Amino acid sequence: MEKPARMILPERDAAGTLRQTAVSHIGFAVPDVEATADFYGRVLGLLVQHELPGGGLQLGWGTGHHVLDLVKGDPALRHYGFEVRDADGVEGISKRLTAAGHTVEPLSDIFVDGAVGSPAGLAVSDPDGTTVHFHSTVERQGENAADPGRRPIKFQHTTLGSADVARMVAFFVDVVGFRISDQLEDGRFAWLRSNRDHHTLAIVNVGRSGVLDHYSYDLAEWEDFKTWCDRLTDVGVDVAWGPGRHGPGNNLFVFFDDPAGTHVELSAEMEKFHDDRVTYVPRQWRPAPSSVNLWGGQLPSWRKTSEEN
Ligand SMILES: [Fe+2]
Numbered sequence: 001m002e003k004p005a006r007m008i009l010p011e012r013d014a015a016g017t018l019r020q021t022a023v024s025h026i027g028f029a030v031p032d033v034e035a036t037a038d039f040y041g042r043v044l045g046l047l048v049q050h051e052l053p054g055g056g057l058q059l060g061w062g063t064g065h066h067v068l069d070l071v072k073g074d075p076a077l078r079h080y081g082f083e084v085r086d087a088d089g090v091e092g093i094s095k096r097l098t099a100a101g102h103t104v105e106p107l108s109d110i111f112v113d114g115a116v117g118s119p120a121g122l123a124v125s126d127p128d129g130t131t132v133h134f135h136s137t138v139e140r141q142g143e144n145a146a147d148p149g150r151r152p153i154k155f156q157h158t159t160l161g162s163a164d165v166a167r168m169v170a171f172f173v174d175v176v177g178f179r180i181s182d183q184l185e186d187g188r189f190a191w192l193r194s195n196r197d198h199h200t201l202a203i204v205n206v207g208r209s210g211v212l213d214h215y216s217y218d219l220a221e222w223e224d225f226k227t228w229c230d231r232l233t234d235v236g237v238d239v240a241w242g243p244g245r246h247g248p249g250n251n252l253f254v255f256f257d258d259p260a261g262t263h264v265e266l267s268a269e270m271e272k273f274h275d276d277r278v279t280y281v282p283r284q285w286r287p288a289p290s291s292v293n294l295w296g297g298q299l300p301s302w303r304k305t306s307e308e309n
Pocket of ligand 1: 157159265
């Protein structure tokens with residue numbers, strides 16, 4: 001196979017502005033809202049927190065902010081959100097987006113009155129046309145805790161599929177304020193951070209734009225993977241990939257699919273970055289299966305790399 005061209009994704013301007021920003025929620029259209037909510041209740045312990053106008057549901061844990069928005073429709077990514085805990089973070093993002101020519105809308109349609117307070121927030125279209133939310137701190141009582149075999153600790157990252165990784169990375173790094181932790185040498189996969197975690201967002205070339213590649217929840221430790229793989233099997237959910245360990249991020253992983261075919265990851269041990277103490281240079285991994293899965297390079301049918309092992 002011909003060696004793919006090397007492509008170094010640049011960091012400019014606002015890169016690294018965000019240091020305390022995490023994923024917040026994600027919204028899907030699914031053919032059967034009730035069945036999908038039932039699945040996430042049985043498998044991940046997510047409970048219905050609010051009914052949305054038009055029959056949609058918001059799911060979450062405890063009394064905290066919601067994790068999933070489900071509305072009826074053909075399977076699609078509707079929006080994805082971030083909680084910005086950086087001082088003046090939402091304001092800063094708004095100014096940078098506006099200066100770069102993006103249309104910023106106030107965030108109003110995703111919060112149910114009284115559920116999470118009224119965080120300041122904005123909605124904007126990412127370069128692929130998907131709505132992304134940035135909002136200020138919300139209450140998260142009931143989250144950041146695990147019942148080790150039955151519910152994860154928290155929603156941890158979103159990985160978007162795109163036909164133009166460089167354009168999406170330029171938006172999130174140069175305008176919004178993320179930083180590149182790792183990329184594949186061919187520029188077809190980039191992992192971006194906005195807090196101490198190696199990535200809260202990743203972008204992978206899947207040949208089309210505006211789609212979700214997968215999203216991921218944290219487990220506490222390796223021991224939990226055994227419990228989860230056994231329980232997924234018990235409830236009739238196939239383990240679709242792994243267990244394995246990613247090179248970029250060094251995190252342990254296992255994947256399964258929800259009823260709409262969305263790839264869901266469970267992960268632990270993600271590498272931490274300490275930008276307040278050390279200067280990092282984005283790293284470039286060989287675009288080979290054994291980079292994506294250190295343990296032998298086994299890949300699922302939906303993941304390809306441009307080099308072989
Ligand atoms: Fe992931």
